[in-house]
Amino acid sequence: MLEQMLQSFDNETENGKLYISYPMVEALRDFEEGNCGKEGQCFIPITEIGKYKSLSAERSFNLHIRDYDITVWKRLMEVFVMRLSCLMGSDRTIAYAQYADEASPLSIYRMEENEIQGQAVFVLSAFPEFLLDYFGVKLWRTCVRHTVELPKCSDRKSHFRRA
Numbered sequence: 001m002l003e004q005m006l007q008s009f010d011n012e013t014e015n016g017k018l019y020i021s022y023p024m025v026e027a028l029r030d031f032e033e034g035n036c037g038k039e040g041q042c043f044i045p046i047t048e049i050g051k052y053k054s055l056s057a058e059r060s061f062n063l064h065i066r067d068y069d070i071t072v073w074k075r076l077m078e079v080f081v082m083r084l085s086c087l088m089g090s091d092r093t094i095a096y097a098q099y100a101d102e103a104s105p106l107s108i109y110r111m112e113e114n115e116i117q118g119q120a121v122f123v124l125s126a127f128p129e130f131l132l133d134y135f136g137v138k139l140w141r142t143c144v145r146h147t148v149e150l151p152k153c154s155d156r157k158s159h160f161r162r163a
Contacts, residue, residue: 006106019126027125029060036082043120077143080128096140
């Protein structure tokens with residue numbers, strides 16, 4: 001049913017556009033500047049989802065979301081792109097053209113669905129996705145360093161699944 005909703009609500013000017021935060025809205029505060037994620041923290045085990053609100057609070061940098069300024073939002077946007085790049089299987093941050101062509105709420109859902117089969121959810125907030133969709137390449141250029149090499153995502157995934 002969720003996939004059908006994402007297919008139906010895929011355009012903000014016609015039917016509206018549905019965005020999903022994984023595992024929930026608190027994913028927005030679960031980031032570390034300049035880092036895709038600490039080893040194993042890009043994922044939350046399905047069995048731990050009930051504890052995620054408190055886990056994300058522990059990982060946050062103790063600033064309430066309403067107090068985020070432009071600097072924090074820029075950092076958050078960069079981490080979103082790093083995480084999305086990792087989810088997409090890239091070892092470097094993806095370019096805006098690849099984001100625009102390959103990353104949609106539906107494609108992210110399908111990638112997340114693969115992770116769920118491995119009994120985990122990849123932590124990814126929908127707020128940066130919404131802002132990038134709205135402001136486009138102009139926002140991308142102010143937030144995303146284009147040559148950042150990411151930690152080996154496959155190593156993190158295999159580490160997480162062994163743990």
